[in-house]
Amino acid sequence: MTRDSNNCSLITLLLFFLLLISITNYFRFRNIELYLTSSTNSDSSDVVAHYQQESIKQLRKNALLTAENDRKILFNASRLTNNQDFYRKVVEEAYCAQKERIGEKGDGGKYVCNPKKVKKNCTLISSGLNNQIGFDKHIYEATGRQCKILGADIYQQEQPTRDAYEQMNGELFAAKIPNEITIPQILEKTGRIDVEFLKIDIEKGEFTALEPLIKDYFVCQIFIEIHGLPSDHLRMLQIIAKCVSLFLFIF
Numbered sequence: 001m002t003r004d005s006n007n008c009s010l011i012t013l014l015l016f017f018l019l020l021i022s023i024t025n026y027f028r029f030r031n032i033e034l035y036l037t038s039s040t041n042s043d044s045s046d047v048v049a050h051y052q053q054e055s056i057k058q059l060r061k062n063a064l065l066t067a068e069n070d071r072k073i074l075f076n077a078s079r080l081t082n083n084q085d086f087y088r089k090v091v092e093e094a095y096c097a098q099k100e101r102i103g104e105k106g107d108g109g110k111y112v113c114n115p116k117k118v119k120k121n122c123t124l125i126s127s128g129l130n131n132q133i134g135f136d137k138h139i140y141e142a143t144g145r146q147c148k149i150l151g152a153d154i155y156q157q158e159q160p161t162r163d164a165y166e167q168m169n170g171e172l173f174a175a176k177i178p179n180e181i182t183i184p185q186i187l188e189k190t191g192r193i194d195v196e197f198l199k200i201d202i203e204k205g206e207f208t209a210l211e212p213l214i215k216d217y218f219v220c221q222i223f224i225e226i227h228g229l230p231s232d233h234l235r236m237l238q239i240i241a242k243c244v245s246l247f248l249f250i251f
């Protein structure tokens with residue numbers, strides 16, 4: 001593994017931590033992002049250096065002061081029934097210099113942070129395929145055709161989907177997650193250790209499938225379709241924040 005690829009992972013790792021830690025702490029990251037994007041001396045690729053600037057540390061301290069109130073506001077919003085209103089209260093907190101739209105324009109597409117800067121031979125997981133693999137093909141290309149893509153769906157996929165996966169040298173699993181197979185089991189079967197990108201759209205299975213994975217495995221970026229009311233969304237964000245803070249110590 002080159003030092004360069006280590007750095008790349010470190011950067012995305014850092015972004016991920018920031019996003020998730022802030023879900024528990026709610027420091028106002030928007031100011032920090034504004035600062036970063038308007039910063040004149042910016043080599044925006046060197047995110048780690050940006051985060052070490054004194055001015056950023058100060059912004060973060062200030063943001064922490066409003067954390068408690070932000071948390072209350074979000075909790076209040078989680079008692080409403082409208083998910084859009086809830087997400088309006090979620091402050092964007094991670095800075096990503098290079099966001100790329102991967103997959104279809106509308107539903108199914110995702111913004112991915114720095115897909116070209118993945119670790120060599122990384123692992124991509126796509127769960128809940130339903131024969132729609134626009135994202136899968138695109139992310140496989142965008143990460144330089146060198147990552148292993150693992151797809152899963154409750155039903156066996158149609159021939160064109162299977163062919164496309166074979167062309168990508170990927171592997172398909174036909175079983176219900178997490179009841180019939182868990183994501184850690186998929187990793188074990190394929191001998192993979194950590195996950196660069198996880199896409200998860202498994203009709204409420206996310207509430208039980210994600211925690212065992214992120215508790216024990218490192219996952220760099222998660223793209224998740226969360227079902228249910230704002231209170232369910234808050235619960236999911238709390239699960240993620242809880243597990244990821246454990247990784248902080250390793251980091």
Ligand SMILES: *[C@@H]1O[C@H](CO)[C@@H](O)[C@H](O)[C@H]1NC(C)=O
Nearest residue numbers: 069070071072073074075076
């Ligand atoms: C949350 O809701 C309660 C009761 O509806 C209200 O008293 C409180 O001011 C709200 N808090 C925030 C931070 O909006």
Ligand SMILES: *[C@@H]1O[C@H](CO)[C@@H](O)[C@H](O)[C@H]1NC(C)=O
Nearest residue numbers: 120121122148190191192193
């Ligand atoms: C890719 O990673 C897998 C799992 O960690 C490993 O078994 C395999 O040898 C690696 N392949 C290359 C080309 O490095």
